Amino acid sequence: xxxxxxxxxxxxxxxxxxxxxxxxxxxxxxxxxxxxxxxxxxxxxxxxxxxxxxxxxxxxxxxxxxxxxxxxxxxxxxxxxxxxxxxxxxxxxxxxxxxxxxxxxxxxxxxxxxxxxxxxxxxxxxxxxxxxxxxxxxxxxxxxxxxxxxxxxxxxxxxxxxxxxxxxxxxxxxxxxxxxxxxxxxxxxxxxxxxxxxxxxxxxxxxxxxxxxxxxxxxxxxxxxxxxxxxxxxxxxxxxxxxxxxxxxxxxxxxxxxxxxxx
Numbered sequence: 492x493x494x495x496x497x498x499x500x501x502x503x504x505x506x507x508x509x510x511x512x513x514x515x516x517x518x519x520x521x522x523x524x525x526x527x528x529x530x531x532x533x534x535x536x537x538x539x540x541x542x543x544x545x546x547x548x549x550x551x552x553x554x555x556x557x558x559x560x561x562x563x564x565x566x567x568x569x570x571x572x573x574x575x576x577x578x579x580x581x582x583x584x585x586x587x588x589x590x591x592x593x594x595x596x597x598x599x600x601x602x603x604x605x606x607x608x609x610x611x612x613x614x615x616x617x618x619x620x621x622x623x624x625x626x627x628x629x630x631x632x633x634x635x636x637x638x639x640x641x642x643x644x645x646x647x648x649x650x651x652x653x654x655x656x657x658x659x660x661x662x663x664x665x666x667x668x669x670x671x672x673x674x675x676x677x678x679x680x681x682x683x684x685x686x687x688x689x690x691x692x693x694x695x696x697x698x699x700x701x702x703x704x705x706x707x708x709x710x711x712x713x714x715x716x717x718x719x720x721x722x723x724x725x726x727x728x729x730x731x732x733x734x735x736x737x738x739x740x741x742x743x744x745x746x747x748x749x750x751x752x753x754x
Contacts, residue, residue, distance in 0.1 A: 507532075546620070555614035562600075562623045566592045569627045577638040580753050583739045588634060591731035596626045599724045607716055625696070625717060626724045629681070633725035634732050637677035641733055642740070642751055645669050649747065662737075662745045670733060677729045681722050688718070 510532060517525050549561070570589040574581050600623050604613040613619070645652060645666070655665035688694055696717055700710035740751050 546616075549620070550616050553612075553616045555612070558614050558616045558619045561616075561620055562597070563593070565620075565624060565627050566596065569631045573631045573634045573638070575753075576635045577642075578753050579638060579642065580750055583748075583751065584638070584736055587736035587739065588638070588732050590735055591634070591728045592627060592630055594731060595724050595727035596623060596630060599720045599727070600626060603716065603720050622717070622720075626721060629721045630724045630728040633677040633681070633729050636680070637673045637729035638732055638736070640676045641669055641673035642747075644672060645747055646752070652747075656745055662741070665745075666737075673733065674726070674729055678722075678726060681725055685718055685722070688714075694718070 510528075514525060514528060517528060549557070566589060569592055570585055571581065573588055573592075574584045577584075600619065601613055603622060604615070604618050608618060648669070652665050652669070655668075656662070694714050697710045697714035700713060701707060705713075740748055742748055
């Protein structure tokens, strides 16, 4: 296999010019998101450039404690984004979601590094930070879908929830139908993605590894393993986020608190 081909800055500028096509469509159809699109592209470019430069030195240092600190910081940023995207109050949900992401991501990540990869140091920056970022990115999407669906559905159908309680159900039994729906909503995109992978599309990690010089069989093994741990991480993080957040979401009478949602 050949080494990856370096992309010159002139070629990158040409690819950025392609953005004028969706920008023109956004302007023509008056979607009102042109400013957001521009800000997102600029932020993406600056953030990835800075992270790329930082990772060069971070891989050289490769200190286990610093690597772990990086992962914890990523969990913090992912938590803030997940709660805000779910339209829930950050003060009430930061701690539950942070714990859910930290427990699920770290446990699955250490399992992946310790048992699957032939490396001596499970806290190696090359794997802990990169694989951790993939897990957190996907878990974030799952938590946004799961938490939003759970609390929004519960708010919209409070009469049904109270009926279960009046019929003698415990709070957990009354919440179970809502919890099932939220977990199903969070897992469905990943299940659909896994079902069509290799037939409809080639996933990013596999494509990147092949372009980077890895043989197809090695790239496939990595992709299969990463899809399994991503799915496990999503399932664990959504379940933990909902369960841990229950203590802050209900009053002593089992009613959903009004301050759950961000105004």
